[in-house]
Amino acid sequence: MERRTQQERRETTERALLTATADLVVESGLSSVTLAEVGRRAGYSRGIVTHHFGSKQALVEALVTASQAGFVPGLDDIDPGPDRLLALVEGYLGAVDGIGSLSRAFLVLWAESVASPDLGPVFRERDALFRADIAADVEAGRAAGAVRADVDPAVVAAIVLAELRGLALQYLVAPDSVDTAAAGRALREHWRAVLAP
Template sequence: MTTTQRRTQQERRDQAEAALLAAAAELVVEQGVRSLTLARVGERAGYSRGIVTHHFGGKQALVERLARATQAGFVPGLGDLPPGPDRLVRLIDGYLGRLARLDVFNRAFLLLWAEAATQPDLAPIFRERDDAFRADLREDIEAGIADGAVDPGLKPDDAAIAIVGQLRGIALQMLVDPGGVDVDQVRRSVTGYWRRVLAPE
């Protein structure tokens, strides 16, 4: 098999996987996680159920892949910043700014995250995603404490839990009542709040 043939096959696989993930996200947004069957995902994407099974194996793996795909890169431009309060505040500000333009993948992630509280098969996936999110936040806070840029009395674990809860809670309110949340005002208030909380006394 030539390099071109292999690349073409890989491109077809990537294209099919992207279409299947998009179909899964659309179904979650439109009808909830209970509507997510391999057959419906395949039908929505224009493929057979067998293709969905071939790519993901089962519903659990599909949801896990969807969760990872939707969370990655939610706030761009942070990868080159060193850990610390500047990166943390930019994450908070960027996260809230992004809420005004959520795409179907972001909406699906938030809905799945909310359903994880009552769906035992979803809980491990989103527990792992939240653990990773909190770990990044703790790293920023700990780095800031170490170099004197963050109040040493701030507890990294507690702050990380509070930030994740605040950001996700605001995002869910946006989904439920888009007109009831002034995103720009909330963004300024919350970002300013964390700047003050992080600053050493």
């Protein structure tokens, strides 16, 4: 049996702790998350949770970051521009149908961030980064002549973010109410038409 490195053991432990945190958030919201309960759920002590993350706030911030990583596979392989934006729109909604507890927890926390002084800053930052990424695709498309010159990248970014997160939340609340694949295709075609020069 091959021995795992210390880094591999650390990553395994952190992944288990983040999964336990996500499961608690999805089941009962942020108020149910304590370092002791996360440790118990993951099969570790509270001390391990504190050792890896230091505080509940740091643990939740790590969960938010981890849940966004690679949500839409393959985007990094597409050059910035409208094709990447269209792939994001369709891929995001396509991924919602099969999301795991990390991504579900992200959406629950995003909704809770409206009234949480601790979560608000975290999600303002994450949303700003997401909007900046979308706006960069629009800018790249404008520069290449693939997007109309009169399109405002910041406005497109705000609307796309609202559409994606809003549809994802609707799906979490009532999965039968949203055909995410059809919505993704419809949004892709909508934005293709809106952006085309």
